Amino acid sequence: MGFPLFYALKRMSGMAWWLPSWLRRDHAYRLELGSALEYDARREGRDPVVVSASSSAARDRVASSLSELTGRVLSIAAADWREVLPDQPLRLYERDNEGRTELVPLYGGEALDLQTPIPRGVATTDPAAMRWLTEIQGRTWTPIRHRELGTRLLRDMFVSPELVRTTRDGVGYFSPGGVLIRAGASLESVVVRPTLRPRSVLEQLRAALEPHGWTSEPSDKGI
Amino acid sequence: MPTVEQKELLDRRLAPFRERGDSEWLHSFNATSGLAWPFTDAASFDELPGSIVNPIAPGGAARTLLLTAIAGRVPLALHGSLSERGVSVVNEPLRRRYRWASIVVDRRRGGQPTYPWAIADQGLATYHAAPWRAGHAAVVVADTAWDFLCSTRSSA
Numbered sequence: 001m002g003f004p005l006f007y008a009l010k011r012m013s014g015m016a017w018w019l020p021s022w023l024r025r026d027h028a029y030r031l032e033l034g035s036a037l038e039y040d041a042r043r044e045g046r047d048p049v050v051v052s053a054s055s056s057a058a059r060d061r062v063a064s065s066l067s068e069l070t071g072r073v074l075s076i077a078a079a080d081w082r083e084v085l086p087d088q089p090l091r092l093y094e095r096d097n098e099g100r101t102e103l104v105p106l107y108g109g110e111a112l113d114l115q116t117p118i119p120r121g122v123a124t125t126d127p128a129a130m131r132w133l134t135e136i137q138g139r140t141w142t143p144i145r146h147r148e149l150g151t152r153l154l155r156d157m158f159v160s161p162e163l164v165r166t167t168r169d170g171v172g173y174f175s176p177g178g179v180l181i182r183a184g185a186s187l188e189s190v191v192v193r194p195t196l197r198p199r200s201v202l203e204q205l206r207a208a209l210e211p212h213g214w215t216s217e218p219s220d221k222g223i
Numbered sequence: 224m225p226t227v228e229q230k231e232l233l234d235r236r237l238a239p240f241r242e243r244g245d246s247e248w249l250h251s252f253n254a255t256s257g258l259a260w261p262f263t264d265a266a267s268f269d270e271l272p273g274s275i276v277n278p279i280a281p282g283g284a285a286r287t288l289l290l291t292a293i294a295g296r297v298p299l300a301l302h303g304s305l306s307e308r309g310v311s312v313v314n315e316p317l318r319r320r321y322r323w324a325s326i327v328v329d330r331r332r333g334g335q336p337t338y339p340w341a342i343a344d345q346g347l348a349t350y351h352a353a354p355w356r357a358g359h360a361a362v363v364v365a366d367t368a369w370d371f372l373c374s375t376r377s378s379a
Contacts, residue, residue, distance in 0.1 A: 002363055002364065002365020005363050007292055016360065016362075017361070018363050019362050019364050019365075020365045029320070032321075032324040033324075035328075035330070037360065040360070046359055046360040047360070049359050049360070050361075051361050051364070052363065052364040055364070059364045079361075081363075084359040086358050087356075088356075091349070092344070092349060094347060096348075122268060122346035123268070123269045125267050125269060129263060129267050132263070
């Protein structure tokens with residue numbers, strides 16, 4: 001899991017490096033890595049750590065020998081890789097179109113006709129060729145992360161779980177969202193306006209479990 | 224190669240970028256043909272950079288993998304599409320290991336050339352929730368370049 005972990009951390013935190021065994025023998029890479037650890041990590045106030053998802057022994061060995069490997073005097077500790085996953089990962093959004101908090105009324109427990117944001121600064125030669133992801137984030141409600149729930153929460157708009165899923169902060173869906181998009185049509189005319197129906201924890205558990213033959217009820221202790 | 228179970232897990236986690244009814248679509252994707260639903264073909268953006276520097280690793284699939292992750296890569300099919308749109312693609316073979324290392328360690332120096340990822344990153348910016356905590360700078364240790372293909376292969 002070394003490379004995927006490196007890539008995820010690089011994307012989520014903005015600063016990570018990969019050091020498989022063959023690169024530990026690469027003098028040029030070791031020098032460049034040592035310089036980055038000594039100056040770049042310090043400049044941003046980061047704690048340099050060594051992690052591994054595949055071998056804690058290799059991790060500890062590298063942590064204790066990194067100064068020798070890089071030719072720098074480094075204070076660097078070994079850590080569990082789960083501890084360095086950022087609580088708030090960096091994300092790529094369209095510049096100046098990252099979305100704003102809006103008050104949305106509920107009618108019968110549903111938020112109707114939610115506005116799907118449309119890319120403003122980037123366009124394709126054929127408008128119908130543009131695709132993007134939209135995420136609805138609730139202020140006081142987040143769903144359980146399960147692939148069965150996406151279509152239950154955004155009702156009637158999405159018939160396939162391939163187009164919608166629950167996320168850490170809400171519900172994400174594929175945009176513009178229409179299954180059939182007429183060539184040359186504008187994005188404004190084809191983009192979906194989904195309806196969100198927030199469900200209770202129990203309703204979500206039932207939706208996730210019932211397809212597998214399970215039932216769920218609150219315990220008699222009320223928990 | 225990944226097992227059937229690993230591929231199924233990957234497919235499930237990729238929703239909504241999963242096309243129903245064709246479990247092989249992602250795994251056969253190799254950038255030799257044009258993109259199809261559900262991806263956006265970045266080569267079809269209205270605005271493209273005038274020139275792209277396409278760095279070429281000094282040898283070895285793992286060096287190429289790391290370089291691609293950091294700077295991107297222009298495969299042949301994309302090279303053709305970009306040329307038709309008037310984008311100049313300048314191949315830069317990285318013959319010296321120091322040059323390769325300086326790119327993949329990615330120290331955010333100013334004056335960087337326009338690498339291939341700039342095509343897809345057009346119009347995007349990095350955002351984070353407030354308050355921002357810089358957190359860690361992680362060195363990820365692994366035993367082989369390919370340990371993600373078989374997690375049980377690792378050794379101490």
